[in-house]
Amino acid sequence: MLIVYWNCLLFGIAFAVITLVIGEVIGHWLDSAAAALHLDHFDFMQPIVIVGGITTFGAAGIIFHKYTLLDVTLIAILAVLIALVLSAAIYIFFVRNMSKAEHSIGHSVGDLVGKAAEVSVTIPTLGYGEIIIHTNSGISNYPAVSFEGLQIMQGQKVVIVELRGRDFAVSELNI
Template sequence: MESLFWGCLVGGSLFAVVSLVLGDLIGSWIDGIFDVIAVDFFKPIISASAITTFGGAGILLFRYTNLGAPIIYALAIIIALFLSILIYFLYVKPMENSENSTGYSAAELPGKLGEVTVPIPSQGFGEIMVKFVAGNTLHIAASWDHREIAAGTLVVVVDEKEGIVQVSELYEEEHNKEMV
C-alpha cells in the first residue's frame, strides 16, 4: 500500500519537474492530443497535483495514523480532490481569464488603420503607428500609391513586404478635391 502512495508522489513530482523544464517542447509535440477532453478540470496541472497529493496524503496517513487501508485510501482521495479543486479555482481559472497576448503577426497588418507619425515622402520611408488591443506598434512605412503623406494623417495598411508596410491615405476625397 505504501509503495502505491510513494509511486504517486514520485511520479507526480517528476511530471511537475519535467513539465516545468520541458513544458513548451512537450506541449508542441502533443499539441491538440488532449483537445478531445473538453473538461477544464482534467488539465495536466490539475491531474498531476491530484496524483501527487494522493500519494503524499496517503504516505502521511499510513505512517502517522492507525486507520485501516480503506479509510486511508478514501481520505487520500478526498484530500486530493479537495486540493485539486482549490488549485483549479484559485490558480488555473484566474490565470486562464488573465491571458492576454501582446503578439501580432505581420499577416494581421493589411486592413489595419494607422496614423502617420513621421511624414512619408512619395519615394521614401516614414513611420506609422498602428493600434492593437494590447497596445500601439510603430512600423516603417512607404506610400502605396507613391504620394506624400503628412504626419497626423490617417492611413490604412494595404500590404506588408520585408518589414515595410505599404499604406494609403484613408480619406482620399480631400486629396481629390485639391487636384480638381
C-alpha cells in the same frame, strides 16, 4: 494499499523532477495527446492538476495509514477527497490564473494589415514617410509608402493595405 500510496507519491515526485529537466517536451506531448483524445476543451485536465492530485492521494494515504488507526477503505476515501480538494485548489488558484496571463500584448507586423494609422511624417509620391499605429502594447512608428503612389500629408488617417518587406503600403482613409 500502502504500496499503491507509495507508488502514487513516487510517481508524482519523479514527474516533477523530469518536468524540471524536459518540461517543454512533456508538455507538448501531453497537449498533443489531449488534442488527439479531444480533451483540449477540458482545461482542468492539465498535467499539473492531475499529477498533483495523484501525488496528494499517495501522500495523504501514507500519512493516514502510518499515523491513524482508520479502516483501509476510510483512508482511501479521505485520500481521494483530499486529492480532489487540492487538485481543485491548484486549478483555481494557479492554472486558471496562469492561462489568463499567457496572452501577450505583443503583435506581429503582419497582423497590422487592415488597421488604421496616422501619418506622422508626410509620405511623398515616390518615397518613404512614417505612420503611427496604436496597438495593445502602445504606440508604434513604422516606415510607409503610398499604395497608389500619391503624396499623403502629415496628420492624414490611412489604412494599411499591405506589408512590403519591412515597410507598410498605405492608402488614405476616407471617412
